[in-house]
Structure formats: structure tokens, C-alpha cells
Amino acid sequence: MINLRDIAYVRSGTADLEAAVRFAVDIVGLQEQERDDGAAYLRADHRHHCLAFVEGESGVLASAFSLGDENELADAERQLEAAGVPVARGTSQQARARRVRDLLAFDDPFGNRFELVVDQARDARPVAFGRSAGITEFGHLCVDAPDVREAYRFWSGLFNVRISDWIGDWAALLRIDQVHHKLAVFRGGSPGLCHINFQVTSLDDVMRSWHFLEENGVEIQQGPGRHPQSTAVFLYFKGPEGLTYEYSYGVQLIEDEASWQPRWFDPMHPASIDMWCGTSKRVSTQPQVRRPLGADR
Numbered sequence: 001m002i003n004l005r006d007i008a009y010v011r012s013g014t015a016d017l018e019a020a021v022r023f024a025v026d027i028v029g030l031q032e033q034e035r036d037d038g039a040a041y042l043r044a045d046h047r048h049h050c051l052a053f054v055e056g057e058s059g060v061l062a063s064a065f066s067l068g069d070e071n072e073l074a075d076a077e078r079q080l081e082a083a084g085v086p087v088a089r090g091t092s093q094q095a096r097a098r099r100v101r102d103l104l105a106f107d108d109p110f111g112n113r114f115e116l117v118v119d120q121a122r123d124a125r126p127v128a129f130g131r132s133a134g135i136t137e138f139g140h141l142c143v144d145a146p147d148v149r150e151a152y153r154f155w156s157g158l159f160n161v162r163i164s165d166w167i168g169d170w171a172a173l174l175r176i177d178q179v180h181h182k183l184a185v186f187r188g189g190s191p192g193l194c195h196i197n198f199q200v201t202s203l204d205d206v207m208r209s210w211h212f213l214e215e216n217g218v219e220i221q222q223g224p225g226r227h228p229q230s231t232a233v234f235l236y237f238k239g240p241e242g243l244t245y246e247y248s249y250g251v252q253l254i255e256d257e258a259s260w261q262p263r264w265f266d267p268m269h270p271a272s273i274d275m276w277c278g279t280s281k282r283v284s285t286q287p288q289v290r291r292p293l294g295a296d297r
């Protein structure tokens with residue numbers, strides 16, 4: 001089993017690097033750590049960066065997890081190849097571009113590109129946030145997949161990934177440590193990044209950001225609301241080129257691994273994504289789990 005230690009970064013292609021960076025800094029509140037060779041690195045916490053925009057075609061390029069050391073990376077390569085998953089070992093140039101010591105890349109069964117990295121650079125300085133959104137850390141990443149249960153079988157079969165909760169077969173919330181989830185898989189017609197999440201310090205941060213985003217004409221995708229799964233108060237909003245961001249406050253920890261029982265939330269009810277809504281009778285026979293990216297994907 002491959003032991004994922006933490007999420008590391010998301011790399012996203014952008015046709016307008018300046019617009020992507022300005023939004024990430026001025027609106028989301030991240031720090032522009034540096035630019036280098038057509039890429040811009042955005043920081044939220046101790047990581048050198050958690051989001052890299054790369055000049056080129058729009059769309060997610062890769063999502064990365066960190067492993068413990070080079071031995072675990074070599075072992076992961078062996079295990080993936082033994083499972084018939086093609087692996088590409090990163091070059092020193094690619095590692096440098098990611099500010100890691102070494103990496104490998106593979107695709108999930110649906111074509112989502114993932115990278116496993118070791119020794120992601122850490123920055124010991126305080127984060128110089130673009131605005132005071134209250135961000136504490138890069139919280140989780142969510143990818144799209146046509147078959148969420150197949151995605152779960154892939155991740156739980158090869159990695160230390162456990163199911164924390166289901167929203168029907170529309171979404172799987174997956175943990176690799178005590179945090180309720182660091183990886184989520186949403187049902188989508190094609191591979192892609194569903195959203196990237198940042199944890200914030202307080203409920204006030206979520207609500208203040210809501211007003212800030214509204215005042216700045218940013219498209220709110222959903223929320224403020226409260227997820228019944230992690231119990232986090234959330235707010236999804238849309239950045240340039242369809243990149244959806246999520247702030248959330250209050251994600252629960254699963255501290256008693258042995259006794260945790262995954263729950264199955266009814267996707268037909270809006271309260272399954274936002275427990276503050278949908279108190280009227282069931283209003284539709286269609287799944288109400290409004291994907292943060294909208295059902296059209």
C-alpha cells in the first residue's frame with residue numbers, strides 16, 4: 001500500500017497568467033511566492049506553494065501528494081507498475097519546477113494526472129497573504145470522475161485512502177489522515193479539477209469573504225452553507241477559466257479511526273451538500289447535489 005502523507009500542490013494551466021495570479025492574490029488572498037519560467041507559485045501555508053499556474057492551455061495539469069522519502073517513492077513506483085498503472089519518473093528539471101526533490105506521475109483510471117513527490121520545499125517565513133481572508137492552509141482537492149465508486153476502488157486499493165462519507169454515488173470524501181477528507185471525487189463527465197479548498201480560521205472569515213466576493217463581483221457557486229459530512233461552513237466561488245475555489249471553516253477530524261462508520265447521504269436532497277437548506281419537502285426527483293462546478297460538466 002502506498003502511504004500518502006499529505007496533499008502537496010495543484011498545477012493548473014492558464015491562458016492568462018496575470019489574471020489567474022491577480023485573482024489568486026487579490027481575491028482569494030494567497031501569496032505570490034515567485035514566478036519562474038512561465039509559472040507562478042501561490043502560497044497558503046508552510047508549503048513553498050500549493051497552487052502553481054503554468055502558462056499555456058487552461059485546465060488542471062496535475063494534483064500532487066507527498067510521500068515520506070525516496071524509498072517510499074521507489075516502492076510506490078513498483079506498486080503502481082505491478083498494478084498495471086503506467087508511471088513516469090520526473091526529470092530533475094520537472095522536480096525543480098515543482099520545488100521538490102523527486103517525483104513520479106501517473107493517471108487515475110479516468111485520466112486525472114497525479115504526482116507523488118518527496119521533499120516539497122517548505123518556507124519558514126510567515127505567509128504574506130494577498131488579503132486577510134483568514135487562510136490557515138491548503139485544505140483539500142477535489143477531482144472529477146465519471147465513476148466515483150471506481151475511483152474509490154482505485155484509491156483505496158493502492159493507497160492508504162479511506163472513505164469518510166458518500167454523497168450517493170455522486171461524491172466520495174476520502175481521508176489519508178485524521179482530517180475528514182483531503183481528497184474528494186465528484187461525479188463529472190470528464191476528468192478535471194472540481195475545486196481546490198482552503199481552510200480559514202473562523203466563521204467570521206467565511207462570512208466576511210462572502211461579502212468581499214459579492215462586493216467584488218465574484219461569482220458565488222454555492223454557499224455560505226454547511227456540509228453535513230465534515231460539518232464545515234463553506235463557500236464556493238469561481239475564479240478565472242472556471243477554477244472553483246472553496247473556503248471552509250470547521251472541518252472535523254476523525255480521531256477514532258477504528259470506530260468511524262462512513263455515512264451515505266441522499267444525493268436527491270439539497271441538505272446532503274448544505275445542511276442549512278432543503279428543509280421543505282423533497283422538491284425534485286433529480287440529484288440535488290449541485291456540483292460546485294455546476295451539473296453541466
Ligand SMILES: O=C(O)c1cccc(O)c1O
Pocket residue numbers: 142171173184197227228229230231232246248251273
Ligand atoms: O467538507 C465537506 O464535508 C464537503 C462535502 C461535500 C463537498 C465538499 O467539497 C466538501 O468539502
Ligand SMILES: [Fe+2]
Pocket residue numbers: 140142184195197246
Ligand atoms: Fe470541498
